[in-house]
Amino acid sequence: MQLKRVVITGMGAITPIGNNLQEYKEGLFSGKSGADLITRFDTTNYKTKFACEVKGFDPLAHFDKKSARKMDLFVQYAMVAADEAIAHSGLLDSEVNKQRIGVIWSTGMGGMISFQEEVLNLAATNMVPRFNPFFITKIIGDISSGMISIKHRFMGVNFNTVSACASSSHAIIDAFNYIRLGKADAIVTGGSEAVVAETGIGGFSAIKALSQNNESPATASRPFDQSRDGFVMGEGAGTLVLEELEHALRRGANILAEVVGGGVSADAYHITATHPEGAGALLGMQDALNEAGITAADVDYLNPHATSTPLGDESEAKAIEKLFGTDFGKVAISATKSMTGHLLGAAGAAEAIACVLAIQENRIPPTINCETLDPEINPNFPLVRHQAIDKQVEIAMSNTFGFGGHNATVVMRKFKG
Structure with a gap:
């Protein structure tokens, strides 16, 4: 069979150096550091006291209070970045067959913050089970792809990939393959993560993966430098809209680049x-x-x-x-x-x-x-x-x-x- 060409028509981002695509772009090219002392919890007893947190993210700017409480932070990031990418692509500005639009998302850790909160609540009640009814749907890794599809009524291929820190690259490659095989017209793909919490920092510290350069957080992430001592935890989301070339051309999409290999x-x-x-x-x-x-x-x-x-x-x-x-x-x-x-x-x-x-x-x-x-x-x-x-x-x-x-x-x- 003749494989179809796959292009990128939209992008969205929430990162420690910018809460949307334009801010992320400016942060990247200006050499901005997203690292600083952790604000989410008391780090007194932790060897690593800093991370690259997303700054100034207000869930209530994007969701009503009831909806926000149903979602872990990694899902909130996913939803907002996906919305930006879909809008950027103009995918829904014309008639499209939503049965042929899919979502392939990813996360390495899932709802770790929500899991931690529920375990702490369980301990605080002497193991009396008073679980949030949304506990399971807040922590499972696949929920972000499901919620993106539910919001936009995308009925095509839908799943999450999990391969630790390679997860969202695998998601992009899977999306690329589904489209070029003719199984989808477009796929919203990417990944999200939110583990700047006691368990996330403590767990990665225990395997000696994190930098301990607490005196200079902004310079702690130093790839290939002789004095590097570990990675700096980050969080956020990235989204790309991948689309079959002819489908994109028919609707007059702005093509940003082409995916050619995975x-x-x-x-x-x-x-x-x-x-x-x-x-x-x-x-x-x-x-x-x-x-x-x-x-x-x-x-x-x-x-x-x-x-x-x-x-x-x-x-x-x-x-x-x-x-x-x-x-x-x-x-x-x-x-x-x-x-x-x-x-x-x-x-x-x-x-x-x-x-x-x-x-x-x-x-x-x-x-x-x-x-x-x-x-x-x-x-x-x-x-x-x-x-x-x-x-x-x-x-x-x-x-x-x-x-x-x-x-x-x-x-x-x-x-x-």
């Missing part, structure tokens, strides 16, 4: 650590390039997973070097988690949006906070540091990796008729 693989190595030589990452990247019908030499911009962990950044850098070769060709690399922190299951969507913005603007956002490149990384590693640079971007790719050894790479290119 690669997936497994490290098959360790539950939390990446393969030390980046073996799985390399397989996923090569798979994505093969599917796109291009080589590494064609890539202009790479947004790496680059969480700012000592082992993870080094292994990814090795995989990138093996893919591109020691001269790295024309690619420019920047790690936007240096600004947003790590959005976990929403990271892939937020970073895919960064790639689309780079394609649209012909501009590479910076990696902030990387003062001294890790000496274990090739000194010619083409990392864009400190400030954004102007560069023609025809093809961009985004890497995300998750606990369990899950790897996903998405390739996008400038749309050309």
Whole structure:
């Protein structure tokens, strides 16, 4: 069968550096740090006291009080970012067949805040069960895709993907595949996460994943820097509207970019650590390039997973070097988690949006906070540091990796008729 072409026609974002797409774009290209001391709870007894929180988000600006109480924060983020992307796409401004519009969403952790609240309430009542009737529907990971579809009456393919920090990249790849196989005209896809809470910070601290640079939160996320000591927890949501090309053209949509490849693989190595030589990452990247019908030499911009962990950044850098070769060709690399922190299951969507913005603007956002490149990384590693640079971007790719050894790479290119 002839595979259909898939384009991006809308985007939406809620991030620690901006609560909508325009603010996120401005934050990315200006090198804004979203990290600061945690405001959600008392961190006195915690080794890590900071995170990249979403700032100034008021649920009642988007939902009535009754509706807001039925949703965990990760679902609220999902709904608002999805609404922005759908409006941006103009998808509902013309007659469309909603039976062929789907939602493929993602989260790595689900409703952790709501789960924590209910367990604390249970303990406070001496284990007398007085559960919120919306407890289960607030915590299950798939509820966001369900609620987006219910609101907009989208009756097509509908599910959530879960692969830890690779979740939303897998969602994008699944959406890409369903559309190009002719099973949907358009799919709202992306991810959301909200785990800046005692359990989220405490749990990731227990496995020594988080930075403890409490003296300087704004500079704590420092991918590829020799002094990096862990990632900075982030939160938020990213949404992309993927659409079959002819469907988009018929309704006169503004096409932002084209999705041309998705690669997936497994490290098959360790539950939390990446393969030390980046073996799985390399397989996923090569798979994505093969599917796109291009080589590494064609890539202009790479947004790496680059969480700012000592082992993870080094292994990814090795995989990138093996893919591109020691001269790295024309690619420019920047790690936007240096600004947003790590959005976990929403990271892939937020970073895919960064790639689309780079394609649209012909501009590479910076990696902030990387003062001294890790000496274990090739000194010619083409990392864009400190400030954004102007560069023609025809093809961009985004890497995300998750606990369990899950790897996903998405390739996008400038749309050309």
